[in-house]
Amino acid sequence: MNILLNIIWFVFGGVMIAIEYLISSIAMMITIIGIPFGLQTLKLAKVALWPFGTKITDGSWPNGCLAGIMNIIWWFVGGVPIALTHLAWGVLFCITIVGIPFGMQHFKLMKLALFPFGNNVEM
Secondary structure, X not given: OHHHHHHHHHHHHHHXXXXXXXXXXXXXXXXXXXXXXXXXXXXXXXXXXXXXXXXXXXXXXXXXXXXXXHHHHHHHHHHHHHHHHHHHHHHHHOOOOOOHHHHHHHHHHHHHHHOXXXXXXXX
């Protein structure tokens, strides 16, 4: 079932979301300071491409004070707009019964978009 849902997700927008995350990741990795943020955006791209069957394991708070500070910077600079976008799409999809599984995937992406440092993506 996950394969069928992933194919539907891929065709109807998942590939576009993943491409947007990939482009933003490459743009962030141009500078040395942006490399850690670009790597976190790659996490989002991986989940956005094939969300069904992936698990996001919560590492609670990332180890080290630098990762915690970067999580806070991420939250203020880019995490909130990304999360609000996924929230809006999740609510829109959850209006219909057929769209609930797709809305739940947007909620999963929203959780990862808020605090990517310390969360792991398992396929």
